[in-house]
Amino acid sequence: MAYRASATRIDRDLELRGRILARAHARVVEGGFAALTMQALAEDVGIATGSLYRHFAGKGELAAEVFAQASQVEVDSLADVLRGPGPVASRLAAGLRQFAARAWHSRQLAFALIAEPVDPQVDEQRLRYREAYAELFCRLLEEGQARGEFEVPSVPLAAACLVGAIAESLVGPLSPAARAERVSGLAPDGLQAVSDSLVTFCLRALGASQPVQEDQP
């Protein structure tokens, strides 16, 4: 009996933890990490702020977990495309376009993940996930080098450059200032232009030998 009661309690705890994270994620999607306060979140979930602190030691820990879950989704989506069939350069181009499009269609979240000033715990996750992206690109570049599609002096260095170029090229277009401009009708570069520039920059940088065949319209 004692065992069953405690199992039920663990289930309840996990279920509540899941609900907290889902609501926290929704808050970040809506308003970035700035909108993620312990008090507002407790109200969303319908629990006391004190109960929230039993699950997460503070905003930093909670934000880091929201960050990690959301980033893992992006890493997995990118990995799916990069590991697809076809020439390596085409897969890289498709991966870049998908990454940019996903960011574009969830700008507040993407800006929060890439660049929003936030607790150091999130910065630590950022370093970790940039490593994860670099790892994906390392494997792709090795394949591209082996097939003679790319020619770079150092695969790890080029992979790091890709990670930085991708993140930074999106920070500006996704930033709150750019969003405000779009709302007010000033309309800076659209997704297509951003993606085209990014793909050109990255493929050239890798010494891609051929113009890339892309399936995109």
Place this chain on the structure above:
Amino acid sequence: MAYRASATRIDRDLELRGRILARAHARVVEGGFAALTMQALAEDVGIATGSLYRHFAGKGELAAEVFAQASQVEVDSLADVLRGPGPVASRLAAGLRQFAARAWHSRQLAFALIAEPVDPQVDEQRLRYREAYAELFCRLLEEGQARGEFEVPSVPLAAACLVGAIAESLVGPLSPAARAERVSGLAPDGLQAVSDSLVTFCLRALGASQPVQEDQP
């Protein structure tokens, strides 16, 4: 008399503030932002912790000011090289090499500025200074486009990509893990290899038409 007394007091305050910032900078050079605690700093300067708080509201504000001063030095050094004489591509290559060398020779500080997880106030300054770097590169790329040395679809996008590629390519080699490896003799890529890769990556990405003439040895 009242005026003179208050002028003297302002001078004293400025002098102390300058000393605090110099000691704070020294701490970050030695051990990153992690080594910058209000208590240790107050001891360094020889004042009470309470006096320190009269000059800086907290560690975040202090760290942000140390960051801004150190970053401005880097931006100015880079600007000097980029605005020099000669072909645009050669100036860019020289600027990248100087930036990498400065970072390499002050790794703890460079890692702290680029990537160390730290207070959100520093993250805000990071965004601001990445804008400053992007601005420098925008002007250089426009010049390169006008002279037919570069050919990029979008100057602001390419400038952002450069900023990201440069920062990210250095994060790994400058990281505490890489420093530990060097100390233990595992010796990853040296400065020359990092610089060569970075220059190749960036110049190709910009569609630089010619092999670049560099004065570097």
